[in-house]
Each structure stands twice: as C-alpha cells, then as structure tokens.
Amino acid sequence: MRIGFVGVGRMGANMARRLKECGCEVVAVADAHAPAAQALAAEIGARACPQPGDVAAASDLVFTVVSDDAAMLSIFTTAPGQLLERGAAGKVFVNCATVAPATHLEVEQRVGRAGGQSLEACMASSIPQARAGTLYLMCAGARDAFTRVEPVMQKLASAMRYVGATGEAAKVKALVNMVMNINTAALAEGLGLGAALGLDLTMLREVFAQTGAASQVLKTDGEDMQNREHGCFFSAAHAAKDSRIAHELGLGAGLDLPLARATRAQYERMVALGLGELDKSGIAELTFKGRHA
Amino acid sequence: MRIGFVGVGRMGANMARRLKECGCEVVAVADAHAPAAQALAAEIGARACPQPGDVAAASDLVFTVVSDDAAMLSIFTTAPGQLLERGAAGKVFVNCATVAPATHLEVEQRVGRAGGQSLEACMASSIPQARAGTLYLMCAGARDAFTRVEPVMQKLASAMRYVGATGEAAKVKALVNMVMNINTAALAEGLGLGAALGLDLTMLREVFAQTGAASQVLKTDGEDMQNREHGCFFSAAHAAKDSRIAHELGLGAGLDLPLARATRAQYERMVALGLGELDKSGIAELTFKGRHA
Numbered sequence: 001m002r003i004g005f006v007g008v009g010r011m012g013a014n015m016a017r018r019l020k021e022c023g024c025e026v027v028a029v030a031d032a033h034a035p036a037a038q039a040l041a042a043e044i045g046a047r048a049c050p051q052p053g054d055v056a057a058a059s060d061l062v063f064t065v066v067s068d069d070a071a072m073l074s075i076f077t078t079a080p081g082q083l084l085e086r087g088a089a090g091k092v093f094v095n096c097a098t099v100a101p102a103t104h105l106e107v108e109q110r111v112g113r114a115g116g117q118s119l120e121a122c123m124a125s126s127i128p129q130a131r132a133g134t135l136y137l138m139c140a141g142a143r144d145a146f147t148r149v150e151p152v153m154q155k156l157a158s159a160m161r162y163v164g165a166t167g168e169a170a171k172v173k174a175l176v177n178m179v180m181n182i183n184t185a186a187l188a189e190g191l192g193l194g195a196a197l198g199l200d201l202t203m204l205r206e207v208f209a210q211t212g213a214a215s216q217v218l219k220t221d222g223e224d225m226q227n228r229e230h231g232c233f234f235s236a237a238h239a240a241k242d243s244r245i246a247h248e249l250g251l252g253a254g255l256d257l258p259l260a261r262a263t264r265a266q267y268e269r270m271v272a273l274g275l276g277e278l279d280k281s282g283i284a285e286l287t288f289k290g291r292h293a
Numbered sequence: 294m295r296i297g298f299v300g301v302g303r304m305g306a307n308m309a310r311r312l313k314e315c316g317c318e319v320v321a322v323a324d325a326h327a328p329a330a331q332a333l334a335a336e337i338g339a340r341a342c343p344q345p346g347d348v349a350a351a352s353d354l355v356f357t358v359v360s361d362d363a364a365m366l367s368i369f370t371t372a373p374g375q376l377l378e379r380g381a382a383g384k385v386f387v388n389c390a391t392v393a394p395a396t397h398l399e400v401e402q403r404v405g406r407a408g409g410q411s412l413e414a415c416m417a418s419s420i421p422q423a424r425a426g427t428l429y430l431m432c433a434g435a436r437d438a439f440t441r442v443e444p445v446m447q448k449l450a451s452a453m454r455y456v457g458a459t460g461e462a463a464k465v466k467a468l469v470n471m472v473m474n475i476n477t478a479a480l481a482e483g484l485g486l487g488a489a490l491g492l493d494l495t496m497l498r499e500v501f502a503q504t505g506a507a508s509q510v511l512k513t514d515g516e517d518m519q520n521r522e523h524g525c526f527f528s529a530a531h532a533a534k535d536s537r538i539a540h541e542l543g544l545g546a547g548l549d550l551p552l553a554r555a556t557r558a559q560y561e562r563m564v565a566l567g568l569g570e571l572d573k574s575g576i577a578e579l580t581f582k583g584r585h586a
Contacts, residue, residue: 124503186472190471199468258559
C-alpha cells in the first residue's frame with residue numbers, strides 16, 4: 001500500500017518517519033512550505049510533490065496533517081493541484097488535523113463523490129508520540145475504510161479507538177482538548193498565584209500531585225511553567241483554535257460554558273500578544289506577575 | 294494528652310472517631326448544633342460540652358473544625374463560653390478549617406496572648422479519609438508546637454507535610470482547592486457538552502483518562518456527574534467559599550485570574566440556586582442541558 005502525506009510539519013513528518021522505519025512504503029509528501037517536504041523526502045527516500053494532487057496520484061493511502069479547517073477544505077477540492085483533481089477511486093484519506101466535526105463531514109462527502117473514502121484520525125498526543133509510534137488515535141468514518149487501513153494505523157498508535165461515524169472523533173478530540181486547555185489555564189493560575197504568595201513552587205507542585213489538584217497537565221506542563229520553558233510541543237495558537245472549536249460547539253448546542261469561554265480568551269490573548277508560537281504551557285506568561293507586560 | 298473537638302460535623306466527627314479508635318483520650322466535644330455533639334459524645338464516650346470554652350478547659354489539645362472564617366474568629370475570643378475565656382496556658386489548638394491565611398495569623402496572635410499555641414492543619418482530603426486516618430495534612434505554625442502534637446496528628450494522616458510559618462498551609466490549601474475546583478468546573482463543561490453532542494459519556498471519560506484531559510477530579514467526580522449522584526463529600530457551598538478565598542488572594546496580589554473568577558461565579562451560582570449542599574460534582578447540574586432550569 002503506497003502511502004503519501006500532505007502536511008509534513010512536525011507531526012506529519014514524524015508520522016512519516018515512523019511508518020518508513022516500520023517498513024511501510026512512504027512514497028510521496030507535500031507541504032504548503034515546500035522546503036519542509038523536500039527535506040523530509042530526502043531523509044526518507046520519498047518524492048517531494050509540488051501539489052497535494054501529486055501525492056494523491058502516487059498513493060493508495062493519503063494522510064493529511066494540515067493546520068486548520070480552511071486548509072482542510074482547500075485541499076479537498078477538484079481544483080488543479082488539489083487532492084481530488086484526478087478523482088479518488090480506491091483511495092483512502094486519513095485526516096489527522098484537529099478541525100470542526102462539520103469539516104470532516106464535508107470532506108467525507110466530497111471524497112465520496114470522487115469515488116474514495118475518508119476517515120478521521122484525531123490524535124490526543126503530540127510530537128514525541130508521533131515519532132515513537134505511540135499516538136493515542138481516535139478514528140471515525142466508514143468501518144470498512146477503517147479496516148482497510150488499520151494495519152498501517154497500528155504502527156502509529158499505542159492505543160487506537162474507533163468511535164463511530166465521521167465527525168464523532170472530532171467531537172471527542174475537541175472535548176479532550178477543551179478540558180486539557182482549561183486544566184492548563186487553571187494550573188497556570190495556581191502556580192502564578194503561588195509564586196505571588198511567595199510559596200516554593202516545587203513544593204506546591206508536589207502537593208498538587210498528591211491531592212485533588214492533580215492532573216495530566218501538571219505532569220506535562222507544571223515544571224515548564226515554573227521554569228519558563230515553553231519550547232513548543234503543542235502551540236498556544238493551536239490551543240486557541242481548539243478552544244474556539246469547542247466553545248463554538250457549545251454555543252451551537254445552546255450551552256453556557258464560562259470556563260471554556262475564559263480559556264479561549266486567554267489563548268486568543270496569547271496570540272494577540274505575539275505568544276502564539278510558545279507551547280501551551282506558555283499561558284503561565286499571562287498569570288505570573290511581571291512575566292509579560 | 295486529653296483531646297477535645299470544637300466542630301463535629303462529618304469531618305470533625307470522623308477525626309474524633311479515628312483518634313478514639315487509635316486509643317487516644319478524646320474527652321470533650323462541642324458543636325454549634327448541640328445534637329451533633331451529643332450524639333458523637335455518646336458514641337465515643339466523651340463529654341458533650343455546651344460551649345467551646347468547656348472543651349478548652351477539659352483538653353490539652355483542641356482540634357477546631359469549623360465552617361468558615363467568621364466561625365473561627367468567633368470561637369477564638371475571651372468572651373464567655375469561648376475558647377480563650379479561661380486562658381490557654383500550655384494548650385495547643387489545631388485548626389483544620391479552610392480559612393484565609395490572615396485568619397490563621399489572627400488566631401495565632403490571640404492564642405499566643407492567652408498563653409497557648411496554635412497550628413494550622415489544612416486537609417486536602419475528605420470525609421472517608423478522615424474516618425480512615427488517611428488524610429493529606431498540610432501543617433504550619435511554630436515548629437515546637439507541631440512536634441508536640443505530631444504523634445497524634447500521625448494517626449489522622451497517611452501523608453503529612455510541615456510547610457512553614459502560620460498562614461503558609463492555608464495558602465497552599467487555597468491553591469490546591471482553587472485548581473481542584475477549576476478542574477471540576479472544566480470536567481462538568483466537557484461532559485455536559487459531550488452529552489449535548491450525543492456522545493457516550495462512559496467512552497468519553499475513558500478517553501479523557503488516557504489523554505491530556507486526565508485529572509484527579511475525573512476519577513473522583515466524573516462518574517458522579519454522568520449519573521447525577523451528588524451526595525455530599527465536599528459541598529458546592531464549600532467550593533464557593535474556597536473559590537472566593539483563592540480569588541481574593543489573587544486580587545490582593547494584583548493578579549488577573551479569569552479561570553478562578555469564572556469558577557467562583559459558577560459555585561456562587563449553585564449556592565444562589567439552592568444547590569449549595571450538593572457535592573461539588575453537582576456543578577454538572579449547571580452545564581448539562583435540561584438538568585437545572
């Protein structure tokens with residue numbers, strides 16, 4: 001099964017490296033930033049394609065790992081150079097971007113009209129897990145398409161869950177990231193206030209870890225917040241986007257979600273302040289006194 | 294060492310039961326709600342006292358487990374019937390209520406003037422842990438006072454930490470509860486939105502547990518939110534009080550803490566709606582569609 005990638009930022013590139021390492025036939029890669037595709041292609045012995053459509057033509061299975069809803073919708077068209085230009089008969093597209101559930105549904109319809117199949121594969125993990133093949137993958141879409149590509153997907157994941165029809169995985173992902181981002185914002189407030197009160201933050205994190213304040217983000221982001229180490233695993237800009245998706249799902253459902261709203265505002269504030277490329281842990285820059293004007 | 298308790302609601306009563314069971318000499322108990330003191334006294338063979346001052350007179354070590362700052366300040370006076378009426382020479386008061394750091398400092402000064410010593414013992418655990426002697430205790434105050442009562446305290450705790458001068462434990466406790474309460478509010482939003490989107494909440498909780506959305510409150514409160522089981526371990530009214538303490542510490546430190554503010558508003562809204570006696574997990578009543586008008 002010939003495999004292609006559209007979107008080879010750090011996530012996509014690491015997924016491609018991992019599949020290559022596992023003996024899969026990764027044949028073609030493309031990226032809106034052409035040098036990224038060229039460098040990866042040289043590294044793993046694939047072809048760097050100028051356009052998404054070239055990747056589709058060369059592949060039976062195409063992973064798309066693009067940045068947002070607009071990027072997803074722009075590549076899934078029949079326009080020159082785009083994924084569906086030459087039809088999609090017999091092909092499966094596995095879409096890994098975090099986008100709105102409605103976008104996955106729209107893509108599924110377009111791919112279906114072009115004779116192919118699409119799946120969601122939402123990732124609740126980050127760059128190191130992509131490289132190691134230990135992603136937590138939530139998949140959705142037609143069951144037979146999932147069965148076809150499952151052997152390949154298994155090489156990327158330490159845990160994989162088929163959650164149902166197209167759109168369902170994106171909902172779950174949106175909720176995972178919503179809760180994760182709120183918990184991250186909460187931790188930044190707790191540590192920021194602890195610092196302002198003169199507490200030893202290492203002690204405070206230890207107490208948090210042993211009490212009702214414990215969380216996964218305490219493990220992944222707590223020390224980084226204390227030490228201002230915000231090299232990017234999951235950018236604040238992504239957190240802002242995900243927070244917006246979740247908040248808008250809530251508005252669409254007629255729910256008032258004040259924590260989701262406040263968290264969205266914090267991450268959007270980071271982007272407005274030019275801090276969007278920090279890791280999401282960089283939200284501590286907003287809550288520690290004197291860290292950011 | 295003769296031990297007394299002032300405030301024998303569920304926490305205080307369970308601490309007294311535990312100490313009795315461990316062979317300690319629990320001699321006197323009092324409560325603003327006299328029948329609670331009488332019932333406990335009959336159960337454990339102690340004397341039910343009409344006033345806090347009677348407990349102090351009969352004891353070398355007095356645990357106070359009252360509900361809030363006002364209650365703490367009202368019992369630590371020399372007024373008739375109150376704790377310091379007959380002086381406090383040689384006595385140690387161990388104060389377990391969650392109150393503002395400044396209240397612990399004020400109490401320490403009053404007790405010192407009366408010839409005694411006081412300690413903070415902030416509990417980051419709840420009713421079942423009190424009964425089992427597995428509290429997580431954060432203690433602060435004069436080191437020699439701590440050393441005197443430590444053998445008794447050890448019977449109540451599976452983990453105990455001396456964090457420094459009076460007021461410091463209350464700061465840590467305020468931060469623990471602040472982060473815990475925000476994470477709880479976040480979880481209620483995630484599950485409430487999941488329900489509105491038609492997701493299987495058992496599946497969603499499983500995914501949360503395996504991803505960045507995982508937290509201690511997911512373990513303790515997630516299933517209860519799904520099943521609307523809000524029997525009280527830690528009441529929403531307490532969460533409202535703790536959220537206010539933390540938020541006001543933040544305001545006092547000149548920090549803007551939007552998540553703490555939003556969480557305080559949610560718990561205060563529960564109290565306003567008459568839901569204050571539900572467990573804190575009852576915040577899901579606000580975020581699930583149709584659960585509460």
